[in-house]
Amino acid sequence: MPAETVATFEPAGGAALDASNPFAAPSALPYGLPDFAAVGVEHLRPAVAAGMAAQRAEWEAVATDERMPDVANTLEAIERSGTLLRRVMTVFHTLASSVGGDEIHAVETEVAPRLAAHGDTFWLDRRIFDRLESLANAAPLLDLDAETAWLLHTYRKNFQRAGIRLADAQHEQLRALNGRIVTLETEFSQRVVKAMEVGVVRVEDPAELAGLDEGTVAALARNAADRAGSTLAMPGGGHLVPLMLPTQQPLLARASHRGLRARLLEASVTRGTGVDAASDTRAVLLELARLRAERAQLLGYAHHAAYVVEDGTAASADVVGEMLARLAAPAARNATREAAELQEVLDADPTVPDGTRLAPSDWTYYAERLRKERLSFDDTVLRPYLELDRVLTEGVFYTAGKLFGLTFHERDDLAGYADDVRVWEVLEADGTGVGLFVGDFYARPGKRGGAWMHNLVDQSHLLGQRPVVVNNLNITPPPPGMPTLLTWDEVRTCFHEFGHALHGLFSDVRYPSLSGTSVPRDFVEYPSQVNEMWMAHPDVVARFARHHVTGEPLPAELLDKVLSAGTYGQGFATTEYLGAALLDQAWHQVGPDQVPTEPTEVEAFEREALDRAGVGLELVPPRYRSTYFNHTFGGGYDAGYYSYIWSEVLDADTVEWFAEQAQDGDGGLNRAAGTRFREALLSRGYSQDPLASFRELRGRDAVIDPLLVRRGLTD
Structure with a gap:
């Protein structure tokens, strides 16, 4: 035994x-x-x-x-x-x-x-x-x-x-660096969570909640009630707006009170900058950047980015830089054009004094106004048709059934680590067990922000293990008895994270260290991004987009507008992403002596890096500022945040492949295409060169053109 x-x-x-x-x-x-x-x-x-x-x-x-x-x-x-x-x-x-x-x-x-x-x-x-x-x-x-x-x-x-060929004395130096780096990464992550907790925006005047629907207002009141007795308690009730991890906050697109929008974005972008001493991350990130640079040089690399990229599918840090630079100029140009359009919308707003200039906190609000004007829809109109359970069962799970023959059976007898965590058993078409899917969809105090997938059990034939995977989101929980209504972007996140889950569930390898998503960082986002394509498939969206009260489908004309939105807003979206990716590279393409030494220098380093890259647009702050950039300073995506756009090259090319597999106009949503994608790519884990898996599927290397078209970056 x-x-x-x-x-x-x-x-x-x-x-x-x-x-x-x-x-x-x-x-x-x-x-x-x-x-x-x-x-x-x-x-x-x-x-x-x-x-x-x-x-x-x-x-x-x-x-x-x-x-x-x-x-x-x-x-x-x-x-x-x-x-x-x-x-x-x-x-x-x-x-x-x-x-x-x-x-x-x-x-x-x-x-x-x-x-x-x-x-x-x-x-060692x-x-x-x-x-x-x-x-x-x-x-x-x-x-x-x-x-x-x-x-x-x-x-x-x-x-x-890892440094096995270094001398013994260098091994001791390396051990010290590794220990301190992981300590700093842990501290940074904890401070980011703390910053979200203390950075909540207090709303005492109900007038500031103008533009928000009844369910959202009730949820914000519940946030305040849940903090009764804490240091964040509000006398007489009130409302608390929680912070999400990215710079842009969901309520910015819907709150019509300009003062609330300004306070909310200010709370978001100043996190970790010293406004609260316990969650100030600046000294931590500076020491972390310096020690990563020291370790890279000890290991024989020019900088930390060179060390990281060697283990990915990109050829070098220079190749990564060239790709980001190729995208930066057209993205910034498109964002500037979008800003001019939004200024016109603001100028026409009778509630705003003449001569008011568009502010960063205005962007998503007036972008939604412009979207509604041009396309006659916004997220407020869509939300009643995007109920979480239906998105899961009739969207995410339905798609997996059509492509792979999977069925999902909720296991109420199996408990998660929190009351609102749910567990499903996943079965093949013949009833064979695949594994378990665990859904943790709601935000809670102490939970880190953003969305991610992780494994509780890795698939391995050697160990006789089948996979147990978790999807984590941070949806604001509704008041008791009320439905969870999503934005279109939150629906996208559901499909995205489930793409990671499929990568883990379909793993079919012998060795646990090669299982599932244990692939290079600049490849791991590829299957998840591919899975996003199905949320807009006419058959899929017609099933999940139904009114949560009446069951009526999303009106055909509104659905057409949603699906035809295309590249609307991609200048902003691409620029804010590139801002974060380029900041990540800037912090990790320097030597130890080039890292600032004083916390007050962090902002200047950021500004210079963004301006140098051509994406230093005042109206488009990066998706993550350095002080709450948990992807890169909390560990996991350090010098690797470029991975999302790098993987999207493969994703956009694969979307075209699925279209080529269409049967009777189904757009590739069929078992033959799904089986091929599963066998050639999703099942392989890291059991071979990931790009070999892509070539096995596509018959060639990826090309960037489909991505440029998707993001509206062609001339």
């Missing part, structure tokens, strides 16, 4: 993990879904310690094995190691990102550098690397299958990128 299934787990070199700890044995729930109801904060520290100790013992057994290296005693042994630690960390990361709270964050702060040191124990072990090198030298005689050969290649590459 494996050690981790007995009553008491005995990690080598550490105290026994008590049998009462829920991590002492694998979860008995279907598909290995963690038993969140059994987990308390007090269980995390001892389980992490036991998991690290056990994995170190497993690594030591590989390093000291006296047998000739082979697949079983080296590669598979490494892949099997850390089973307990994986169980713990998937739960830990889920609670830290989706629940939060001071207790969880305290443990996270304590554990983060220890985990970094734990990783260094493996990646020359004994293990030598075994991999010996295995590589013997590979021609071993007749390795393609996936195993790729795994061996990946490990050898990652050992070298």
Whole structure:
């Protein structure tokens, strides 16, 4: 019997993990879904310690094995190691990102550098690397299958990128850098969450809520009520507008009170800049940028961006820069033209004094006015037709059924980590279980902003595991008894994140480290962006876009206007995205001595970088300013935020491929096309070069032209 299934787990070199700890044995729930109801904060520290100790013992057994290296005693042994630690960390990361709270964050702060040191124990072990090198030298005689050969290649590459060839003294320097970097990333993420919590906008005068529908006003009142007794409590009730992670806030498009819009955007863009000392991120991000640059130079790279891009599908940081530059000029030109149009709309607004200039906080409001004028619709008209449950069942799940034959069965008997988290079992057309899909759709205090997908269980034939994947959104919860009505962009987010979920659910690989979305950052967004195409498919949108009270479909003329909106507003959308992507590159294409030293210099660094790139438009602030840019300073997308537009090149090309697979005018929404996309790409994980998977699907390399047309960036 494996050690981790007995009553008491005995990690080598550490105290026994008590049998009462829920991590002492694998979860008995279907598909290995963690038993969140059994987990308390007090269980995390001892389980992490036991998991690290056990994995170190497993690594030591590989390093000291006296047998000739082979697949079983080296590669598979490494892949099997850390089973307990994986169980713990998937739960830990889920609670830290989706629940939060001071207790969880305290443990996270304590554990983060220890985990970094734990990783260094493996990646800087020359004994293990030598075994991999010996295995590589013997590979021609071993007749390795393609996936195993790729795994061996990946490990050898990652050992070298981790600094295995450095001298011992440099290893010690590297360990110190890695520990401090991960500590800073953790602190930055926690401060960003804190900034969203304290940055809420208080509304005492109901007149400021003009333009907002009844459901939204009720939700804002509930936000205030939920904070009764806290430092954010409002005497006499009132309303609180929460902050979302990006710069642009959803209410900016609907609030007609100009003063509220100005206060809301000001609260958004000043997060982390010192307006609240506990959530000031400037010193953290400066030290982080400097230490990343130091580490890159220690590893032999010109800067951190060069280090990151080497592990992606882009050829170099120069290639990334050339692509972003190619897009920046036409995007800024289009945004400037859009600004002139919006100024005309503002000039015609009788509630605004003559001579008023368009402000950044006015943009999305008057863009919605212009959209309504030109296309005769806005999100206020659409929202009653976009109810969350229907979007899921008749939109997202329906599409997956048409393309792949999947069915979804909600499991009320399976609990998540919060009351409003839901679980579905996903079945093949023949009834075979695929895995579990977990939906966490609502914002809550302590949850980090934005939307993301993560795995609770990685698919692996070696470990006999089927996938459990989570989609996380941050939709403002409605008052009790009221429906959750979405914006068109929130519908897009539902489809986008489910594209990630499909990538995880369809994984069909042997090794867990190659499973699902474990692909380069500049490829991982590609399948999710492709999945967005189906939200606008006539058959799909006709099913999910129905009035939440009457069940009437979205009127045909309104649907036509939605689907024909095309490139409207793409100047703004592309420019604000490029602003963030170029800031990310600017912070990570410098040497240690080029990083500013004073927090007050952050804003000037930003301004100079944006102006130099040609996207420093006052009216179009970047999607994320540096001080709340969690993608890049919280870790995960550092020097990799370009990935979204890089992946969109593949996405736009693939949309054309689906159109070529159409049957009887279905636009490619058929099982034959879905099966091909699943087999050639979604199932492969990182078991081969991702661009080889794309070429297998498309028959050639991607071209950028479809993207330029989509975003209106052609001359």
